[in-house]
Amino acid sequence: MPAIPGQTPPTGPNWMHEIKHEGFRVLAQCDGRGVRLYTRSGNDFSNRFPLISAAIAALPAGSCLIDGEAIVTDETGLAVFELLRSWRHNHTALFCAFDVIELDGEDLR
Numbered sequence: 001m002p003a004i005p006g007q008t009p010p011t012g013p014n015w016m017h018e019i020k021h022e023g024f025r026v027l028a029q030c031d032g033r034g035v036r037l038y039t040r041s042g043n044d045f046s047n048r049f050p051l052i053s054a055a056i057a058a059l060p061a062g063s064c065l066i067d068g069e070a071i072v073t074d075e076t077g078l079a080v081f082e083l084l085r086s087w088r089h090n091h092t093a094l095f096c097a098f099d100v101i102e103l104d105g106e107d108l109r
Contacts, residue, residue, distance in 0.1 A: 021071045023071035023093075024084065026039060028052065029064070029065050030056050030059065030063060031062070032062075034057070035056045037052060037056075048087075049090055049093045051091060052094070055095060063104055064102060064104070065102040066097050066100050066101065067098050067101055068098050070084065070093045070094070071084065071094055071095075072093050072094070
């Protein structure tokens with residue numbers, strides 16, 4: 001779900017919050033055909049982000065679908081979108097996982 005701006009975050013026991021990273025939203029899929037990293041527009045960025053692809057492939061699962069964000073951080077650990085857009089840092093991109101949607105054929109939604 002895309003983030004929506006607000007003046008202050010909601011409070012109370014029925015609310016959860018997550019950090020807004022500066023990156024590309026990605027669905028990471030792994031199955032018998034290999035790893036694919038799909039953007040919102042349906043582009044496969046598996047080759048663009050080899051570190052993320054290798055990490056997903058190394059998971060101890062027969063199949064999975066994970067929602068997350070590909071980011072590149074600066075020397076302080078802060079996600080910087082311009083570093084990700086430049087293509088020079090693609091080999092260092094990290095994956096911040098938000099949700100496991102499917103695991104070993106079981107739909108977890």
